Amino acid sequence: MNAKAPAHRNIVVLGSTGSIGTQTLDVVRQHPDRLSIVGLAVNSSLEKLQQQALEFNVPNLAMGAPSNEAATAGIPCGQEAVLELCRLPEVDLVVNALVGAAGLRASYEVLRAGKVLALANKESLVVGGDLLIPMSTHETLLPIDSEHGAIYQCLLGEDPAEVRRLWVTASGGPFRGKTRADLAQVTVEQALAHPTWRMGSKITIDSATLMNKGLEVIEAHHLFAMPYEKIEVVVQPQSAIHSMVEFSDGSVKAHLGTTDMRIPIQFALSYPERWEAPVEPLDFRLLGSLEFAAPDTDTFRCLALARAAGSRGGTLPAAMNAANEVAVATFLAGNCPFLSIADAVEAAMDACDVEPVESLEQLEEVDARARAVAAKYLNR
Numbered sequence: 001m002n003a004k005a006p007a008h009r010n011i012v013v014l015g016s017t018g019s020i021g022t023q024t025l026d027v028v029r030q031h032p033d034r035l036s037i038v039g040l041a042v043n044s045s046l047e048k049l050q051q052q053a054l055e056f057n058v059p060n061l062a063m064g065a066p067s068n069e070a071a072t073a074g075i076p077c078g079q080e081a082v083l084e085l086c087r088l089p090e091v092d093l094v095v096n097a098l099v100g101a102a103g104l105r106a107s108y109e110v111l112r113a114g115k116v117l118a119l120a121n122k123e124s125l126v127v128g129g130d131l132l133i134p135m136s137t138h139e140t141l142l143p144i145d146s147e148h149g150a151i152y153q154c155l156l157g158e159d160p161a162e163v164r165r166l167w168v169t170a171s172g173g174p175f176r177g178k179t180r181a182d183l184a185q186v187t188v189e190q191a192l193a194h195p196t197w198r199m200g201s202k203i204t205i206d207s208a209t210l211m212n213k214g215l216e217v218i219e220a221h222h223l224f225a226m227p228y229e230k231i232e233v234v235v236q237p238q239s240a241i242h243s244m245v246e247f248s249d250g251s252v253k254a255h256l257g258t259t260d261m262r263i264p265i266q267f268a269l270s271y272p273e274r275w276e277a278p279v280e281p282l283d284f285r286l287l288g289s290l291e292f293a294a295p296d297t298d299t300f301r302c303l304a305l306a307r308a309a310g311s312r313g314g315t316l317p318a319a320m321n322a323a324n325e326v327a328v329a330t331f332l333a334g335n336c337p338f339l340s341i342a343d344a345v346e347a348a349m350d351a352c353d354v355e356p357v358e359s360l361e362q363l364e365e366v367d368a369r370a371r372a373v374a375a376k377y378l379n380r
Helices: 019-030 046-056 068-072 079-086 103-112 122-135 146-155 201-209 211-223 262-270 301-312 316-332 340-351 360-378
Strands: 009-014 035-042 060-063 093-096 116-119 141-143 163-170 231-235 241-247 252-256
Touching: 009 019, 009 079, 019 035, 019 046, 019 093, 019 262, 035 046, 035 079, 046 060, 060 079, 079 103, 093 103, 093 262, 103 116, 103 122, 103 360, 116 262, 122 211, 122 316, 122 360, 141 146, 141 211, 141 262, 146 163, 146 211, 146 241, 146 252, 146 262, 163 211, 201 211, 201 316, 201 340, 211 231, 211 301, 211 316, 301 316, 301 340, 316 340, 316 360, 340 360
Parallel strands: 009 035, 009 093, 035 060, 093 116, 116 141, 163 231
Antiparallel strands: 163 241, 241 252
């Protein structure tokens, strides 16, 4: 850790009323002498946004969805209003906790403006990693995901050339050990009952299908410049080990901690320093056993589909991700079976003409086409 953190950071939180956003605000509550919120953005939760702005005395607000009520309150609406927060001259760091592919353009604008990007939006790298990574450095793109935050910390001070494998850990979700027959009739409520983490609905369904791990494999490829053959997924049901790095001499570094997202969030905000944590420490005397298993990619096909999309590269991950967003939303609405999520993703991938990534506009076109294919498949 050679860099020195500024004495005080001005931050913007995009997606401030979601799971990551609200936990980010809790970290700020713990460290008001080190952190100030100068901008907040939400999609449509106006009342919660106003409550947060009042508590933290936030001068700059934005809402992604059009709203007459927000406009009357003097809050700018629309994508450009959200992006404008990323460009404010007083901003040091932006937490991107937006959900879905909508977060990509925000990540792009943060890096283009020379700000530090604390990234919780998986889709930014899954869809646009080929664009974002050349714009970033080790110290301007900090992952908030527990898995990537763990790998990031395990690699500090190490030579990436000496890495044999990255081990991305998975809880296995609520359906670990189930067969495809078991999953044919699962309900939305069952899929949302994650055994160890409390997250938003979209990422919780992704965890149930193991798509979440597929997205994380693609993220790890981009974040750590690691080929896919050096990235493995291992099921670790207790969620105590957040990920591991295996080196050429056989040594393995593992990052362990309480299952609380405020730990990786705070590290992204405090890097290169470590501050007092707002969580209970992990007591190894009470942890009991640690289990490990290989993921079942025959039952949970989304993991294999995502890895295949990442390995092929180009615009295919964008199509895969868009189809998954449509399929998850359809499942959450009760309009398709759980197993149809993977089928819709595969249909969109099969229909995609794979090209090298060239621009945000190109990726948005691929996204739109894949969404249409997935919607047609699910409504057939």
